[in-house]
Amino acid sequence: MSLKSSLAMMVGKTSYFVLRNILHRGGTSLPGKLAVRIDPDVMTNLAEKYDVIVITGTNGKTLTTTLAARVLREKFGTIITNPSGSNMIQGITGTMLTAKAPKKGARPVAVLEVDEANVEEIARQLKPKAFVLTNIFRDQMDRFGEIYTTYDKILKGIRLVPDATVIANADSPIFMRGDLPNPKIYYGFNHLPADGDMRAPINTDGILSPTDHSILHYHFITYANQGYYFSKTDQFARPELDYAVTKLNQLTPTFSNFDIDGQTFQIEIGGMYNIYNALAAYTVGRFMGVDAVQIKKALESNAQIFGRQxxxxxxxxxxxxxxxxxxxxxxxxxxxxxxxxxxxxxxxxxxxxxxxxxxxxxxxxxxxxxxxxxxxxxxxxxxxxxxxxxxxxxxxxxxxxxxxxxxxxxxxxxxxxxxxxxxxxxxxxxxxxxxxxxxxxxxxxxxxxx
Structure with a gap:
């Protein structure tokens, strides 16, 4: 470790101690900001110590990260994560620097929500084990531009780690773009018969086929551009799902009850979009070897989520x-x-x-x-x-x-x-x-x- 990196880590940890124990304030953004200013590559020294899972996309990052961390705690115990949504480079640096040091020989898991524009830098420094892709919708156009620009930012990070597994929401057709060598796991919805033929509503983004840019058709749509899509001009279609919501049992403002691959789950939060987040967390758990019984226990915890319902x-x-x-x-x-x-x-x-x-x-x-x-x-x-x-x-x-x-x-x-x-x-x-x-x-x- 270089002298510069050692100094950056010391300053980050000291400022965190002062904030938490003397000033009684939370947050990791300032410690991370100070550390990055001293050594922009300070996290590269941590890359070999952790299995890192990056969760990114437009919507659902915070809830998916929180649920995935709960799921993984069932098997791995303590999980390093950023539950408050401090998802840019300084916040993630602070999260990693202020985490409790792992025991000798241990390899802890870090589940990190990452802002789309920061995926490349996080991937370069931390070499993730997996990238979880939630969705891409039009968002903060002053920062990201159109959805394809946003996805290109994510792809630049994924391409730096070709051995990392991509865990993607297959219902979102934009994730079928880009020629990636990475191993892939797909999740999505199979709750309706695949016999419909419909088009997405007018003004829906992201409904062009990545093969010939024709307008996609759908057997069913969950919401926005997501669903079981297919092309009428060539053989392009949604890939086969590895894990799927197979039934929606009850949706209320305070809970959602649904089946994943035939097993019933309930989360204490409403909205179909949050079922996608739970499904992503389930998929992360299965990828990391957590069994379905443990995942069910984690998902059905009723602990509150920071700012999310x-x-x-x-x-x-x-x-x-x-x-x-x-x-x-x-x-x-x-x-x-x-x-x-x-x-x-x-x-x-x-x-x-x-x-x-x-x-x-x-x-x-x-x-x-x-x-x-x-x-x-x-x-x-x-x-x-x-x-x-x-x-x-x-x-x-x-x-x-x-x-x-x-x-x-x-x-x-x-x-x-x-x-x-x-x-x-x-x-x-x-x-x-x-x-x-x-x-x-x-x-x-x-x-x-x-």
Missing amino acids: EAITVDDKEVTIVLIKNPVGTNQVIDMMKTDSEPFSLLTLLNANYADGIDTSWIWDADFESLHQTDVRKVAVGGQRYRDINVRLKMAEFEDIAIYEDIKQITKAIKAMPTKRVYIAATYTAMLQLRAQLAQAGYIKNRLGE
Whole structure:
């Protein structure tokens, strides 16, 4: 180990100690940032000590990472991970540097959520054992551009480690692009007969065949561009699945019950999109040798997930915090709300910081109009870009929208809602601000949701 690397590790660990034990603050981003500034390659010294699993994609990274870590703990014990979603190079560096040193001869597992634009650098330094690909949707176009640009960033990282296994969501046709020598494992949905012939809705991204760029057809669609696709102009089709959701038993706002390869599982979180995340975690577990009984136990834990459908009680209100950041994810959140049989209120918080994406035009492609199919009784808006989301909801024909210009008013706003059940749909930094406010008021006790 070079003197520069030794100094970087010492500074990172010392700053982490000060933050946690003296200043009583959480987070690994600052220690990682300091370490990377001293030695950008500081993590290369850790590469031989860990089996690293990288989880990346547009939506579902945080939940998939959390569930996969729970699954792997059933066999491996302590798992190194970044549950708060600090998924860029400085956050991951901090996570690795501040992890408890492995016992002599032990080879611990690190399950890391990685921002799509950071996959190449993480792969170069940590040489992952596997890459888990969740999906690619239009997201933060100011950072990533179109979906194919995003996928190219991921491919650059995968190609650096040709022996690593690619664990891909085969229902997403974009992952069939790129000539990769890596071993591959595919997961997806087989819950409906493969006898339909339909096209994706207008304005759906990522529905072109990678072989001849014709528009794909589907036997069935789960949501957006995902499903059992095939081409009518050549032999291209979704590959055979190694692990599959074979039945949807019950979907509610608070839990999802489904079968994977004939065995029933339940996760204490709503939405079909979260079943994909659970299936990805199941696939990671099987890849790492965890048996189905152990996986079932891990998935059915009801521990809260940081900022992802966190259920919080605020006086007499049942509050659910959901993250939104792009049209597809927002539409899935709305679909989850449609399964709620009780009346509810909705508060939407829109920020436009770097971590959110500074371009908020995506709200015009989200189907807020379909909220009229729910029993929503009150709609309110807040966040830095409250004016934007207020106009969008007005155009969706909502009236009497409550406006909260100051994020510090949100606890008061929750208490003012006319219904017992309240959903808060927030972009990432707005969610962090909200959690800090609720924690200060004593409504949130945990720091990381894990």
